[in-house]
Amino acid sequence: VMTNQxxxxxxxxxKDAQTAAKRLTxxxxxxKSKDDISCIVVRFH
Structure with a gap:
């Protein structure tokens, strides 16, 4: 549905990982994703 970039x-x-995951989903x-949607956000500093 979208590239990594x-x-x-x-x-x-x-800043908040849960908010980021919600935004991506x-x-x-x-x-119009046709598949199940799962999202894991990993922060790198």
Missing amino acids: EAVDAIRNI EEAVSR
Whole structure:
């Protein structure tokens, strides 16, 4: 549904991992994903 870079760009400025995961799943739904949607956010510093 989205590339790795698109995912990074979409949540780059979101500090909270749960909020970031919600944002990514909402984006997948808005892009009409035809599959089950799962999301794990891992922060690297």
